[in-house]
Amino acid sequence: MKKNVLEFLEETAVSYPDRCVYSDPERTYTFTEAVRTARAIGSRIGSLKASGRPVAVFMEKSASMAVAILGVLYGGCCYCPIDTSMPEQRIRTILSVLDPVAMVTEQDSRYLAEHFDLKCPVWDFDELSGMPEDTELLARIRNGLSEMDPLYILFTSGSTGVPKGVAGCHRMILNNLCWLEKEFPYEPEDVLGSQVPFHFVISLHDIFVPLRFGCSTFVIPQEYFSSPARLVNCLNSNRITSIFWVPSALTVVSRLNGFDTQLPAFLRYIFFIGEVMPVRYLNYWRRYLPDARYVNMYGSTETHVSMFFELCRDFADDERLPIGRACGNVKAVILDDGGRPVEPGEETEGELYIGGAALSLGYYKDPEKTKDRFICLKTASSEQERFYRTGDIASYDSDGNIVYHGRKDFQIKRMGYRIELGEIEAAAALIPEISECVCVYDEDRQMILMLYTAAEKIDSKTVSSGISTRIPRYMMPNRYIYLEQMPKNANGKADRRGLKELYARSGNRQT
Amino acid sequence: MDELLEILNDINPDADYETNEHLVDDEILTSFELVMLVTQIRDVLDVSIPSEAIIPENFNSVKAMMRLIGRLKEDE
Numbered sequence: 001m002k003k004n005v006l007e008f009l010e011e012t013a014v015s016y017p018d019r020c021v022y023s024d025p026e027r028t029y030t031f032t033e034a035v036r037t038a039r040a041i042g043s044r045i046g047s048l049k050a051s052g053r054p055v056a057v058f059m060e061k062s063a064s065m066a067v068a069i070l071g072v073l074y075g076g077c078c079y080c081p082i083d084t085s086m087p088e089q090r091i092r093t094i095l096s097v098l099d100p101v102a103m104v105t106e107q108d109s110r111y112l113a114e115h116f117d118l119k120c121p122v123w124d125f126d127e128l129s130g131m132p133e134d135t136e137l138l139a140r141i142r143n144g145l146s147e148m149d150p151l152y153i154l155f156t157s158g159s160t161g162v163p164k165g166v167a168g169c170h171r172m173i174l175n176n177l178c179w180l181e182k183e184f185p186y187e188p189e190d191v192l193g194s195q196v197p198f199h200f201v202i203s204l205h206d207i208f209v210p211l212r213f214g215c216s217t218f219v220i221p222q223e224y225f226s227s228p229a230r231l232v233n234c235l236n237s238n239r240i241t242s243i244f245w246v247p248s249a250l251t252v253v254s255r256l257n258g259f260d261t262q263l264p265a266f267l268r269y270i271f272f273i274g275e276v277m278p279v280r281y282l283n284y285w286r287r288y289l290p291d292a293r294y295v296n297m298y299g300s301t302e303t304h305v306s307m308f309f310e311l312c313r314d315f316a317d318d319e320r321l322p323i324g325r326a327c328g329n330v331k332a333v334i335l336d337d338g339g340r341p342v343e344p345g346e347e348t349e350g351e352l353y354i355g356g357a358a359l360s361l362g363y364y365k366d367p368e369k370t371k372d373r374f375i376c377l378k379t380a381s382s383e384q385e386r387f388y389r390t391g392d393i394a395s396y397d398s399d400g401n402i403v404y405h406g407r408k409d410f411q412i413k414r415m416g417y418r419i420e421l422g423e424i425e426a427a428a429a430l431i432p433e434i435s436e437c438v439c440v441y442d443e444d445r446q447m448i449l450m451l452y453t454a455a456e457k458i459d460s461k462t463v464s465s466g467i468s469t470r471i472p473r474y475m476m477p478n479r480y481i482y483l484e485q486m487p488k489n490a491n492g493k494a495d496r497r498g499l500k501e502l503y504a505r506s507g508n509r510q511t
Numbered sequence: 512m513d514e515l516l517e518i519l520n521d522i523n524p525d526a527d528y529e530t531n532e533h534l535v536d537d538e539i540l541t542s543f544e545l546v547m548l549v550t551q552i553r554d555v556l557d558v559s560i561p562s563e564a565i566i567p568e569n570f571n572s573v574k575a576m577m578r579l580i581g582r583l584k585e586d587e
Contacts, residue, residue: 085538222538222541222542223535223536223538223542223567225542225543226535226540226541226542226545226565226566226567226570227565227566227567228562228565229562229563229565229566230566248543249542249543251546252542252543252545252546255546255549255550256545256546256549256560256562256565257561257562258562259562260561260562260563261562261563415541415543446547447521460524461525464524464525465525468525473538473541474541476523476525477524478521478522478523478524479521479524480524
């Protein structure tokens with residue numbers, strides 16, 4: 001049994017030394033090159049003697065960034081990708097929680113990194129790549145590691161305004177790779193087309209699958225998604241056989257009639273995860289590519305990929321796809337309002353809990369939040385088993401598959417990003433003129449609406465520029481609506497449902 | 512022009528549409544927002560944009576978008 005994902009890399013590099021593992025339009029790494037570069041990086045990081053601690057990877061998504069991540073793992077540390085396009089204030093907040101032992105940058109991000117006054121070393125990727133390998137040190141580090149050691153820390157939106165860091169371990173990805181081998185095996189000839197940023201948990205698939213199967217990952221530049229013809233051409237010219245995208249990315253192709261001029265010729269696996277896939281847009285793909293295998297995945301940063309549903313029949317445009325059943329060594333349980341487990345065959349809705357080998361370690365440096373979301377349940381096999389309380393409402397369908405119905409809280413998914421509306425509200429609360437602020441999401445139009453009251457009326461530009469220094473671009477509201485008074489519900493809280501209805505009644509126009 | 516600006520302001524109210532000529536290249540309009548824009552142009556302005564015309568050059572500025580819309584209307 002493997003304890004560290006790098007063991008797969010080393011085995012595969014012996015079998016396929018000259019095959020490509022990662023590429024992008026600028027650069028290609030063979031397995032041999034990736035191992036050599038990552039071991040050089042790992043030797044420098046390992047010299048810090050900081051096993052288990054985080055290293056920030058502050059680079060643009062690229063083949064080199066994937067190799068940098070492997071380097072961090074060789075050094076015995078866990079990686080934390082920091083999105084270089086985030087507002088400086090948010091990066092500072094993340095870095096203050098993370099307290100990294102080192103940061104890996106590249107030429108373009110080095111200058112930005114210098115602003116953060118980090119106490120840890122900041123090393124350039126190219127500089128690290130040329131370091132001598134310390135074989136003895138790397139062996140010593142590896143001997144001291146277990147499958148429960150941290151692999152990543154990924155930051156997601158936090159409802160209080162502070163992003164929360166989820167710490168995942170090697171076991172999560174090791175188990176997932178073993179499960180993939182049984183359900184959706186890859187061949188060395190396969191090429192994965194990577195769409196999601198490396199700070200999304202599903203990027204683990206793109207980064208680590210080649211290590212197990214000897215296939216490769218091509219990093220698709222984000223701008224290709226702005227031109228469907230160019231995107232399809234990229235899929236074909238790189239002979240991409242598998243994609244693991246957010247539904248919004250698949251929808252780009254459907255809504256812009258991306259298959260008008262050319263069809264992807266090699267795709268055989270089409271996985272999607274991260275938000276509800278609108279079936280009518282998926283049916284566009286299925287009409288043009290009927291032989292590919294389509295799989296609706298379910299997971300979260302806290303549980304990686306934990307459930308799946310492979311489409312084995314036609315679905316009508318207005319049907320909802322199930323999230324299916326748990327992946328191997330993963331447990332999915334629905335508890336009703338009274339905490340009683342819902343059994344297959346019952347129609348009762350309840351909250352979904354995920355346990356087993358997909359479970360992460362918890363929230364980094366936040367034992368309170370970890371205790372709140374990672375709880376122990378009594379199961380048939382154990383008196384006390386750890387589960388993640390997802391906040392997702394679910395039920396069983398007549399086939400015994402689990403179906404997702406919505407959230408218990410104010411978390412939304414927009415363009416594949418997980419957003420706590422509370423984080424936007426917390427950013428607005430820091431604008432002195434704003435008295436009260438509530439954000440609601442118009443799902444049909446995929447628009448975030450911010451409704452606010454202020455001591456004196458302030459215009460939307462002032463509000464938007466005030467929050468833009470604290471929240472990333474994908475969280476920015478589409479509409480800013482000034483209200484003289486905030487409608488309240490019976491509990492004296494802002495009436496979110498009422499606000500949504502008020503907005504709908506006003507013809508979706510600014511009030 | 513006003514209708515197009517209204518659509519753009521709905522999608523991203525924080526951009527300067529008067530002067531910016533790199534809306535897509537600078538990711539002021541992301542790929543996902545481009546989808547919203549193209550579908551809104553179809554629904555509100557009744558102009559269907561073929562997939563081969565969905566390239567950054569045609570959406571980098573309001574002027575470029577107006578030129579594209581004008582061209583497509585002429586072709587109808």
